[in-house]
Amino acid sequence: MAKKGAAKAGKQAGDGDVEAGAKKSGGGFVGLAILAVGAMTSSFATVYVLASDPPTGQAACPVVETGPEVEPIAQKDQTYVELRDILITIGSEPATRYLKMKVAIVTDGTGAGMVEKAEPVLIDAFTNYLRSVELSDFENPDFYAHMREQLSRRSELVLGGGVSQGVLITEFLLR
Numbered sequence: 001m002a003k004k005g006a007a008k009a010g011k012q013a014g015d016g017d018v019e020a021g022a023k024k025s026g027g028g029f030v031g032l033a034i035l036a037v038g039a040m041t042s043s044f045a046t047v048y049v050l051a052s053d054p055p056t057g058q059a060a061c062p063v064v065e066t067g068p069e070v071e072p073i074a075q076k077d078q079t080y081v082e083l084r085d086i087l088i089t090i091g092s093e094p095a096t097r098y099l100k101m102k103v104a105i106v107t108d109g110t111g112a113g114m115v116e117k118a119e120p121v122l123i124d125a126f127t128n129y130l131r132s133v134e135l136s137d138f139e140n141p142d143f144y145a146h147m148r149e150q151l152s153r154r155s156e157l158v159l160g161g162g163v164s165q166g167v168l169i170t171e172f173l174l175r
Contacts, residue, residue, distance in 0.1 A: 079111070085102055086101045087099070087101075097174070103126065103151065103170065106167065121158050125155070133147070151167045
């Protein structure tokens, strides 16, 4: 009998440990309620602070747009005289590649007639320059600004500096 009493006492002690552990382990419903109220309060405070109206005073660093005034490229008194198409073969190999280009001369209103009269001479000057260009030059993106500069220089030589104010390339096809 003594053994049975000790076994009962052992079971009761073990059962008591389980019951005591269950009471200590959780916060229960009250803990969850406190956590929910805290989360709602912090969410409301965050939204209230972020959604409040901005101050109505003057900004600390006002934006002032001042910069150098840029003169437009196209002027009111300029006229653009388009020349006929220029078509040439490129390279020294058999004629497999060609360049088709359309150019306009920038001038004032009084120089338009002179450009029209000198069109064959201008096309000849442009063609002589373009025939000297190699195919590899066209593959370089920096070349196009140089080409426009060279064409402009040739138009100034043919027409004179007071008549020609530049060259515009209006159509360019390399095939």
